[in-house]
Amino acid sequence: MRSPLARSLAAIAAAALALPALAACGADDTDAKGGGDSLVIYSGRSEKLVKPILDELEKAVGTKVEVRYGESAELAAQMLEEGGKTKADVFFSQDAGALGALSKEGLLAKLPQTVLDEVDPAYRGHAGDWVGVSGRSRVIAYNPDKTAEAPDSVRDVVKPEWKGKVGYAPTNASFQTFVTGMRVLDGDDATRAWLKGLKENGKPYDNNLRVLDGVEAGEVSLGLVNHYYWYERAAEKGAENLKSKLHFLPGGDPGALLNVAGAGIVKDSGQDAAARRAVGFLLSEKAQTYFADHTKEYPLIKGVSPSEGVPPLDTLQAPEIDLGRLDTLQETLAMLQDAGLV
Template sequence: MRRPSARRITALAAAGLLLPALAACGSDDSGAGAENAENEDSTLVIYSGRNEKLVKPLLGELEKAVGAKVEVRYGDSAELAAQILEEGRRTKAGLFFSQDAGALGALSKEGVLRKLPPATLDKVDKAYRGSDGDWVGLSGRVRVLAYNPDEVREDKLPDSVLDVVKPEWKDKVGFAPTNASFQAFVTGMRVLEGDDATRTWLKGLKANGAKAYANNLAVLDAVESGEASLGLVNHYYWYERVAEKGEDKVAAQLHFLPGKDPGALINVAGAGILEDTGQGEAAQKALDFLLSKRAQTYFADETKEYPLAAGVTSSVKDLPPFASLESPDIDLGRLESLQQTLTMLQEQGLV
């Protein structure tokens, strides 16, 4: 994954609500709401932070589901959140489909998302939806440790991500510091453990010779080859590789951390409906479709993520049941402070 550009840093700052004036500027146009009202549900515009290749087949089914033309604009979740704030009431977006909870939390904090009906919210456990009831998780991914059994015995694996900075793991850990999922995990650690403890851990990670890679797949490759004994990744990369190659062709194994450890964070992809865009009815239908058995099964089968809607379970072989995961208790909306995380990573020379 590319290093953060000036454009991305600006976007992260906006998504972190360091530029709240943008939304206020956009809301000065009193004619925007009237214009949107005239176009009520004629077209649903989705700003999608999820990869086009990944979700296009599913989103292609939406026009039939919502009974309106659907236009999807793809991009980075943080950049799209920043764009929505900048556009204010002039935004074309009716539905924001985010790769992570942090960008949704940023928009929620700014008050630009519509409150969702209880019937929608109640489909998902409250831990995986916005605390203000204005966004809902659609699929979940858990942080795990990938490990090479030829390099480390299972009974010697750490029970906390905090332990990977200990001397026994010197030069043996791989991670992807410029990857959004790692940055969201560090943000979660800041929320759970505090900034001082997180900064100390990052310093320890660097001092202990942890090896930086471009993305999660590169980390998994390093573990597979024995270049790294442990790798900090999301669970679904391993399951996608197993589905592609067969488990007997994949050297790495996964360790799901116990005890509500920060390294067992469950982040979500989710969606929220924008206020005052004249697309509310179509956006609600789209959101309900994304929570339907059809869409939830797609997330489970195609992306190897956990479906979050009640009554839908994953059929992925050997994937631990969602209820068995010992993830930390955290308000996922608080992952919006991504800019502070990026600054901390830059201060430690990790990005």
């Protein structure tokens, strides 16, 4: 069975080949969109994570909502393949890169300025066709029993002193997006060299939760994860009962990338009004509070604070990067394969 990474790579490659032909047909098809009474959301966020708030969205929008769940990269590739015949009205992505890929191909509609103005320009598409809904910061989790402190740059984890001491999840979408961000910030050559160093120094895990388990158990000294995994576990077990601590990297380091989950409306959707209400609801105080309290992510609108204990958003020293440029996932996946990480 192929890994999710291999499936995503194949799907994106196939979509890239199929797009010119698909773009030439279907745009005038009256059945191109759902066209029925349901608002169709393609969700790259897991059902377990977002179903409660999407149930509330259905009530708020006043329209029957049909949600199709999957990996963000695979859903974006599917939409590229479907072209003008996609049934999706709204794409709710786990990361900005997949939204950027759809924006680049002109599949998303421009959002109302009132919606865009709800969040900082850094957390929305430069073409005005997608908007961030919640944020997550890349961090280093570390075990104080193994190391007194974590390095101040993710670039340093490939140094000899960290050999065999770094946990990471190479098939995880957030790790892949972080690598894409490093490519944008440091260039492909430097990123390729860093990946080879990580393969030498690192211990791969299946996902971020397993990385955090490894840090907690002392299997590794450091783990490259998103911030909310630690805070979710702290809420469950009590921060005082965790062995690991978090280090938010300073100085705009690539390891401090702040990525967003976001939403966009499919161009020429048959449910334009309902789709706009849906995106607006995701930026409502109710939804933003849900992401802060239940998923421990960063709310992106003013007036809603992150969960207790999570550092304020304006204290983070994330790198300045156009999140829409995180759309070159295919190249990142190929680089990960070439480096032998997957």
